[in-house]
Amino acid sequence: MSLAEFFRSTIFRWALAVSGAVALSILLMFAFIYWQSARYMTMRIDEELTREATTIAQDAPEERSEAIEDRLKHDPRRVRFIGEFSPGGARLKGNIESLPPHIDAAGPPASARVVRLDGTEREKQRVRVIARALASGNVLVLGRNIDEIGEMVEILGRTLVLGAFPAVLLALVVGFVLSARAERRIGEVSRTAVRIVAGQLRERLPVRNAGDSFDKLAIIVNGMLDDIETLLHEIAGVGDDIAHDLRTPLTRVRAILERGRENARTLEELQSVTDRAVGGLDQSLAIITALLRITEIEHGHRRAEFGIVELPEIVQEVAEFYAPIAEDRHVQLTTDTGTSAAVRGDRDLLFEAIANLVDNAIKFTPEAGRVDVTIAPRGQATIVRIADTGPGIGEAEREVVTKRFYRSDKSRHTQGVGLGLSLVAAILKLHGFEWTIGGSPGCVVEIACLKL
């Protein structure tokens, strides 16, 4: 960093601002102390002057002369002033050369400059003075030097310089250090961010375990980056899966059409070829539609259609819908739902989710097996349980089975587009319902629906 850059930098400006603020506050503090002390000292002097002047003015003339003399003698620091003046203003006694102008003989003490006489010496001094009229018509003047206040200012000034200089310096240093630290962390973060944007998705913001705001922010951002990385990988994986799952039926359609074109001799033959091709295309379309539906649900805007849904009603209707196919496959499909278990959700989507699970259960259950759907309360949740006597899902597969396009190898040969469980996962996530896959033997899927 060049010097010019440094002076323009945020660090420098912050440090400067901080030390400026410190200097200003010290200055203000000293000004206040000075103002308060000066006021207090002046007040004390004024009180003493007033008291003395009143006492001396009331004395008899001889006592007064004594008091004046006494005062003139006992003044080692040469700060006391006293004098008696004729009504015309001529000095009669004391060490004040002349009657201070504009002095009120009955008013409170005032500031003035008077000339002090000591033998032959003359010295002008700043004083607080008070005047009192005497019975004789003369004027008594008492004063006191206030250089002390000026001295105090000097002492305070020195203290200010001695105290403020290191304080400001300290502020400057602390300011530099703190803002440099902040700048360094921001620098780290922005450099990391630049690398991430450039495609290095593995990068994470540094965390120092200091528990400060930077760490908290870094942890949140890192969590976000984890999600983004997972999503990107999923998308990449899904891209492959889509390609794979679409390629299979499309390749078949192509083969069917090609063979049909070569071999079909009659209209009927050609029609049968076309029908098979249409079937293959429908399958591809079904994959695309299912995929789009998952995306739609995952975007989570559907909550607008949430309402109160009776789970037993849905389960009964799913069971009724699947009864014929279960019968055809000689699978016993039973339900035990109770009468009422209301949850908040989307009726169509919950039907779809439960139907998909029942669909899977029936497809994978061999002849003479059974599929039982039950609803039962458990704690704060209502559990919808779909249990079958099929081959079940291996421990290792239970996690991945809910991912998009995943299809257990055992099921690759079974009809279906392999998106059923992904749809279920998306729907249940939208509802905030947890679900688990378990069971051995067989497969048990449990959905924990939040009670209303």
Added chain:
Amino acid sequence: MIVARAALLDVQCAAEAGSEGGLARVLLIEDDDETAGEIVADLQDRGFEVERAADGKTGLEKGRLPEIDLMIVDRLLPGIDGLTIIETLRRESIRTPALVLSALGAVDDRVRGLHAGGDDYLVKPFILVELAARIEALLRRPAHTRETALQVGSLELDLIERTARRGGRVVELLPREFSLLAYLMRHADQMVTRAMLFEEVWKYRFIPDSNLVDVHIGRLRRKVDAPGEAPMIESVRGAGFVLHVPR
């Protein structure tokens, strides 16, 4: 005036049932030329007269024409939005049936579409047969009369007793089979798709496996068309089902 026209339309459509070259006029409001081209060609093949508007403003103007029997309205249009067109027409007391088309992903559209006064809703991408079947159903939607019985040929349905007979034979039906048959009879001679049946009979929207509807129809068919009787329920390959008077 409008009521009279609607009644006339029902008569017309009933008269044209199954005939080629029907006179029903469909207004298609769709901005995408390619999609519009396909829909127009398909509907013309099916004997509809199709008028197309490529933007919201023209669509709204043409939607006011009395000779239009049905509108197909895309949700997103340049100029005026599809739902706004329907809302505006409904405020003007124009009740021409409207089918809303929308891209998948625009999620709450169905509800909004129906709220705006749309009569049916179809999500893109769809197959053209589905669109045609739904248009037919909308054009021949039965008047809202309180019917107590349905009859197609010798097949009779008593909607109050919930019993079915074919000729003199009593057909024993499960409740769902009864609803299924009632829907097919209300749309006699019309092709209905699996999705339409699932939506109208089961009242759910997303069909997990459309083959299941075939299974249900298969069971119903075995009860309605007993061995030796001429079949009334027929499958339309790759599309849906039709119930008609035995030929």
